[in-house]
Amino acid sequence: MKNIMSDKPNILEVKDLKTWFPIKRGVLARTVGNVRAVDGVTFSVKRGETLGLVGESGCGKTTLGRTLLGLEKIHSGEVILDGSSLSTLDRQTLQSMRQKLQIIFQDPLSALNPRMNILDIITEGLAQFNMLSDRRETVASRLMAEVGLSAKMMYRYPHEFSGGQRQRINIARAVSMKPEFIVCDEPVSALDVSVQAQIINLLLDLREKYGLAYLFISHDLSVVSHISQRVAVMYLGRIIEYGPTAAIIHNPKHPYTRALIAAVPVPGDRRRGKIVLSGNMPSPAHPPPGCHFHPRCPEVMTVCRKTFPQERDDGTQRVNCHLY
Ligand code: SF4
Numbered sequence: 001m002k003n004i005m006s007d008k009p010n011i012l013e014v015k016d017l018k019t020w021f022p023i024k025r026g027v028l029a030r031t032v033g034n035v036r037a038v039d040g041v042t043f044s045v046k047r048g049e050t051l052g053l054v055g056e057s058g059c060g061k062t063t064l065g066r067t068l069l070g071l072e073k074i075h076s077g078e079v080i081l082d083g084s085s086l087s088t089l090d091r092q093t094l095q096s097m098r099q100k101l102q103i104i105f106q107d108p109l110s111a112l113n114p115r116m117n118i119l120d121i122i123t124e125g126l127a128q129f130n131m132l133s134d135r136r137e138t139v140a141s142r143l144m145a146e147v148g149l150s151a152k153m154m155y156r157y158p159h160e161f162s163g164g165q166r167q168r169i170n171i172a173r174a175v176s177m178k179p180e181f182i183v184c185d186e187p188v189s190a191l192d193v194s195v196q197a198q199i200i201n202l203l204l205d206l207r208e209k210y211g212l213a214y215l216f217i218s219h220d221l222s223v224v225s226h227i228s229q230r231v232a233v234m235y236l237g238r239i240i241e242y243g244p245t246a247a248i249i250h251n252p253k254h255p256y257t258r259a260l261i262a263a264v265p266v267p268g269d270r271r272r273g274k275i276v277l278s279g280n281m282p283s284p285a286h287p288p289p290g291c292h293f294h295p296r297c298p299e300v301m302t303v304c305r306k307t308f309p310q311e312r313d314d315g316t317q318r319v320n321c322h323l324y
Contacts, residue, residue, distance in 0.1 A: 008046040010080075011181050011213045012068070017041045017077035019060075019067045023285060035285045037063040039237035040077070045181065048207065050214040052228030052245065054221050054260065058281055060237040061217045065183040068215065069103050070094075082180065099129060102174035106186035108166035112158040118144070119154040122172050131177070143172040147202060164195035168202065175206060184216045188223060200227055221264045225249050233257045236292040237284050243317030253319040255297050291322065299323060 019038035022031040037060045045051045053061045066072045068079055070086070079086045081097055089097060105111040112121055122143050123136045132139060141151030147168040158166055167187060174182055184203065188196040204227060206212055218224045224231055224245075231248040233241040233256065241254040252258045259277040279296045282288055288295055294304040303322050312324045 008048060010044045011047045011082055012045040012215075013078075013080040014041060014043050014068070015078040015080070017064070017067065017079065018075040019063050019072050020075040033285055034075075035283075036237050036287065037072075037284055038067060039284070039287075041234075041237075041239055043232055043239060043242060045213050045215060047180070047213055048211045049230070050207065050216050050228045052221075052224030052231040053215055053217045053234060054219065054224050054231060055234035056260075056281055057219055058284075059234045060284065061234050062185055064234070065103065065185050065215060065217050068183055069101055070098065099131075099177050100180040101183070102177055102179040102181075103183045103185060104167070104170050104174050104187045107190050108163060108170050109158060111170050112166060114158055117155050117157055118149075118169055121158075121169060122154075122176055125173065125177050129177070139176070143176050146175065146206075147172045148198075162195075163191050164198060167191060167195075167199055171199075171202060171206070175210070175212075178210075179212065181213045181215070184214050186218055187216075189218065189220065196223065203227060221249070221260050233260065236281060236287055238292070238320070239318075240293065240320045241317060242319075247316050251317075253317055253324060254293075254321050255299050255323075256293050259298075291320075 017038055018036070018040055020034040020036050023033040023035060024030065025032045039060070041064060043051065053064065055061050063072055067074060074087060081101060084097060086094065086097065116124070119136060119140045122140045123132065126132045126139065127136070137154065140154050144151050144154060149165060149168055149172070158169070161169065187203070188199050191199060200223070203214065207214065214227070216224060216227050228245050230243065231245050232239045233248070233254065235256050241248065241252065241257045248257060249261065252261055263277065277296055282292065282295065290306045291297070291304040291309055294300045297304065301322060309320045309322045311318050311320050
């Protein structure tokens, strides 16, 4: 696949990553199966790039983000950050590598400790890692200015802020650690539409200023398309289409991607509304045989019910579908 940022090195490489949760039954709690939340995912992110990860709720995108952060256990596969495989590092090196990886959560209020004021929240990580370069108040006011908040507010508590301001605090906390890669897990979906654009613009400004790379997780393809250079479409734990944003939006190949675009207003796209997706996503504990999308696919063929489609790469997009 052609790489639109091919001159830049990878900050993150993910190879055949699987995150499975065992299903236990009986008094002996025997493992009788696995919930395959992430089931063989491969992608890379360049320095300064945003990869959008899109899919319906329950497709595994949040579990994928949490696995990259070390918040979920890897079943198999590899996560390589800045050239180092995270599973091979000793504890101390892993800790220092983790500073490079931060997360911004969906719900800005529950991500903030209600008993801590903003000064403590923003400088907590820096103090913990002995990274404070100045007085805490000075560092906090610099970070608050960076995200568009007045330093006068640093002694206030999370409940005294609006949703957009709280997300700015979360962003300041993430940026304080001088990360190189940030997982943005649905960072605007809990916010009013009017505030969403402001937060997206702030993330774009910070990406530009610090050369940050993002994994931008969202169920909304229109939001993802605003911030991402490339997009990965996820369905039932797997990436089923992957490519440059313009190609995914204007020339979607997989019927699921076309359904997502049909479901979301995309200005100027006349195909919108032509595909109606029926049914719900199957359980990742019992994925259907063959192509996992076949029970809902409007273009299903006999082969789809039996054989999982191999990945096809046309030099621009990767797609898993028997139509190609
Ligand atoms: Fe639809 Fe078949 Fe393609 Fe799956 S492989 S998306 S069922 S056409």
